[in-house]
Amino acid sequence: MTTRPTNEVSIQQWNTMPREVMEAMEPDGDFAKRHLINPVLLRMLGDVRGRCVLDAGCGQGYFSRMLATRGAHVTGVEPADAMFAYSQEKELALQQGIHYIQADLTRIPDLGSGYDAVVCSMVLPAIPDWKPAMRACVQALRPGGLFLFSVNHPAFEQLLATWRKHGEYRLRRYLEEYEIPLTHATDFHRPISAYLNELAELGCRLREIAEPGLEPDIARETADSEPGIESYVHVPNFLIVAAEHP
Template identity: 35%
Template sequence: MSADDYDRFADDYEAENASSLLNAYYERPAVLDLAGDVRGRTILDAGCGSGPLAAELVTRGADVVGFDGSPAMIDLARRRLGEAVPLTVHDLTEPLPYDDETFDDVVASLVLHYLEDWDAPLAEIRRVLKPGGRLIASVNHPFAQVLNAPTEDYFATRLYDEDVELAGKPTVLTFWHRPLREVVRAVTDAGLSVRVIDEPAPSADTPADLLPPRIASGERSAFFCFLFVVAEKPAA
């Protein structure tokens, strides 16, 4: 996916993100839970989109900076956040425009799976983290591809398309699949120590009408969606 794609459907993505099961009641609560108490922490929201995660982090007392590759998404984020959060249009595949050891945390919410190469972006994330700082990332769960594309090579890093609806409109999103071992390798090769790999359940606050019956019944095997990783930059 390119920034131009997100410019094209930014409003529809924002509408879907605001109230959907996967974003509002699963991915975002899980990231916030992993982040914990963020009061007084300086956080970079890498790939901030229209800013819902940044807004919640600010509400919880964090000092947040954000960027996204899509100008349209940054415009939406500025409308949401006002002057509270410095925002920049920037491509995660390019060197980050921040000084070394600036941030206590970097959150990368559903962004890395758009990239073929993680090595350079993760090296930059490590550079801007303070010693002891954390990367909190979420990506499409690699095991979902075993279910959705059983004839494909799970161990190959490969491009794939996914048909989704954004605000009721059919859209095709393009991602990079990588096996779990490549997720872990990229993080550790960047000099970060994996602290958590998580596969949480949807938020307990999820409205019942958003849950498919098998998930509502508590069948966790029916819910393969995102993988969450917390990794730490070693303390000096």
Template identity: 65%
Template sequence: MSEWTNERAIERWGRMPRAALEAMALDGDFAKRHLINPELLRLLGDVTGRRILDAGCGNGYLSRLLAARGAEVVGVEPGLSLFDFAAEREARTPQGIRYVRADLCARPDLGGPFDAVVCSMVLPAVPDWQDAMRACTEALSPGGLFVFTVNHPCFEQLWPVWRAHGEYRTSRYLEEYEIPGPHGTDFHRPLSAYVNHLLTLGCHLTELAEPALPPEAAATGPEGIDAYTHLPNFLIVAARRHR
């Protein structure tokens, strides 16, 4: 992974085509709709009047969901096509969301501390993920809530492996390696890397969630998605910054 930099990753993700952004504009994709969003919203609780940073906000769908629930939202996104899409949506239907085009690792001026920071499906795509996580926790008020989601390191490529074998198989868990995707590259890191680094940043864990797909949702999804009813493809971590 030595040839990867944040700048290179940002440039690659920032070329996501308009059609893909439109398809995920309302509430993300199938997995986000049924697995990630419900857990994120539950962990955040009542967001009315709370100042929330959506770190790596992508097309802005989560920022829009949070603003609709009464939060004061700032969305940070470095990728050009992603940022432009989010900003256009806000200009067309204003919700009071402030979008900032920046790499969070550059510590842009976001206007003061936040009650909560959400970083959903971002850290696996960031080469300098440790500094990105540090930037998220530094943006919090003392006692503030940090929630991040990642592909579950134990079951990252669950869907295609399950379709091929009817079970999950892995052989490289402890290594770091690239996982190429249609719009960019993710990087596998063991679960302990994320959790241990979080603890070094002065945070304490409050909850780990490993959502399972409800069978009724699996029945409406694509072929092989029933794997998600048996094993978790996503890990959701909630922590608070020490006062």
């Protein structure tokens, strides 16, 4: 019988991420985050000048720094030692006023409930016991505050690898939860309904769902170095959700 990973085991897996990988994320994440995820998150957030934003599961902190550059008052929460240390190091060098906290999102310290927005980008699929993390994000919001989260699109996970192998996307399992091994750690597949039903259970009002596609011109420019990248033009690899605190 396979033992289900715990949050602690998952955090330790992410703690093995090499520094060169974190450095390669500067200044605005990897290819997918630059072209597909970040633009949608920033559009959904709108003008963040003077607003208090929680970057929940901030990793090495690149999105926290993007928000601070745009004038937000940012708190970043990250449990993994290596990524937390990297984000602290960058704050020491850049002095952007970002407050980083090392904590598991499922056991986050009391941050109050005054955040104008909470962003949880590409984090929930990495957490085995994810519902308390989503609850903590919502509880950190002021009334009417905005909760944004992004995940690998549950209907089109591992899009690039599948497209490279078959020239199309194929899916055999969807409804049950299962593990997806990654380079440094493990993600967990869950159907879209799991995330949206939990959002409803927490009393949030759905504002927008986005399934971003790659611009054809960018795909053509990248095709030689990333075979199969045209898949991002035709099929959404990411799901981004905006909801309001009741």
